[in-house]
Amino acid sequence: MFADRARIFIRSGKGGDGHVSFRRELYVPDGGPDGGDGGKGGDLIFVVDPGLNTLVDFRHKRKYCAGDGKEGSKRRCTGASGEDMILKVPAGTVIKDAETGKVILDMANRTEPVVLLKGGRGGKGNQHYATATMQAPKYAQPGQEAKELWVDLELKVIADVGLVGFPNVGKSTLLSRVTNAKPKIANYHFTTLNPNLGVVDLAEGNGFVIADIPGIIEGASEGVGLGLEFLRHIERTKVMIHMVDAASVEGRDPIADIKAINQELASYNPELAKRPQVIAANKIDAMSEEDCQLIVEMLEEEFGPQGIKVFPISAVSGKGLKELLWHVNTLLKELPEEPVEFEQEYFFEMQQEEPAESIVVAMAEPGVFTVEGPKVERMLGYTNLESEKGFEFFQKFMKENGVLARLEELGIEEGDTVRLYNLEFDYYK
Secondary structure, X not given: OOOOEEEEEEEOOOOOOOOOOEOOEOOEOOOOEOOOOOOOOOOEEEEEXXXXXXXXXXXXXXXXXXXXXXXXXXXXXXXXXXXXXXXXXXXXXXXXXXXXXXXXXXXXXXXXXXXEEOOOOOOOOHHHHOOOOOOOOOOOOOOOOOOEEEEEEEEOOOOOEEEEOOOOOOHHHHHHHHOOOOOOOOOOOXXXXXXXXXXXXXXXXXXXXXXXXXXXXXXXHHOOOOHHHHHHXXXXXXXXXXXXXXXXXXXXXXXXXXXXXXXXXHHHOHHHHOOOEEEEEEOHHHOOHHHHHHHHHHHHHHHHHHOOEEEEOOOOOOOOHHHHHHHHHXXXXXXXXXXXXXXXXXXXXXXXXXXXXXXXXXXXXXXXXXXXXXXXXHHHHOOXXXXXXXXXXXXXXHHHOOHHHHHHHOOOOOOOEEEEOOEEEEOOO
8 A cells, every 4th residue: 555644753862961070180189170061962854865755664663763962071071962863755745743733844845854853952061150159060051852743744746737537537548648657557446546656748848747646536535435545645736637537438427527526626625626627538539529529518518617628538549638738738837836835834943932831930828939830940950059150040040031020929028938849948139
């Protein structure tokens, strides 16, 4: 089965912690701090590999993690950076947040590697915290945490033209005749399972990429059969060729078929139904000239007012194909050259920002106030409150994050107690 979707867990590397150490050498009894910085965590990178055309590899392995940065060491040595994790995907892969379904990244037009999750920065060693009044700091900064996310990978075929129609109307035959593609062709009553791509090469440098989208059935937009898997590939196409069995070899009604497919397209994505369309009335070699003219007139009467042209063709003999392909080529020239690209909807960095409520200030009881939250915990983890420098940093943190203003709003008075987890302070202005 064609693997065009996968859910994976991705994680960048954590930054290495800063190191606490002091210079100890012969004849240098009172050496200063020499703790080195932690190494940077590895990045999580996506890159397009032209040699890939499925996402099947991601179905066998689900977790991809970049390397963590190493802790700094003595003698001001910086820890080694974590190894990057590079994920190779086929062109046309769309990366979405698994929880919300929003687009994070579209790899349709990307030629350069894209860093999706940046590795955490390394923490600073204690050498950076020495001051005139604090010459032997016994604390260092921890490395920045890793970023992690569950994402859905979806492969949406990149083609200028989508060839759509019910099963067994001749799409694979047409593709094999007008391109270098070699799809499997037979009188299948189900459908081709894989989207087949081919290049239509017209004279004087004209041409386009066409995709034989597997047969769409009624109810496809609601997930019937493999409908959603196939509809996904039409989203990038700029022009659609509706192929119908004009001879009704299997008793199908061409007009009803086109209406049914347009209904599925509109239900799946309303924008699809608005894109330029052409009708290829196939199998005219299996009917008389009078019958052919009659069915073409019926199609033109029904769809002509919508600006949709009808071309009677025979995918087997090649009759009418030249006129069809040149008309499609003309339509494409009136449209933007770049493939359809999906705009970013989910911004990971914005999701990682600390919300205001990450610091909770409350009055536990009269005269006692609590300050809690992940941001407070992290600050306490790398701040030595027993040092002058550390306590100055603590006061600055409380002010810049609005904690002092919030305490005053709650009516704190001088001499009241402020409790930060297992630490308590008396409040004075």
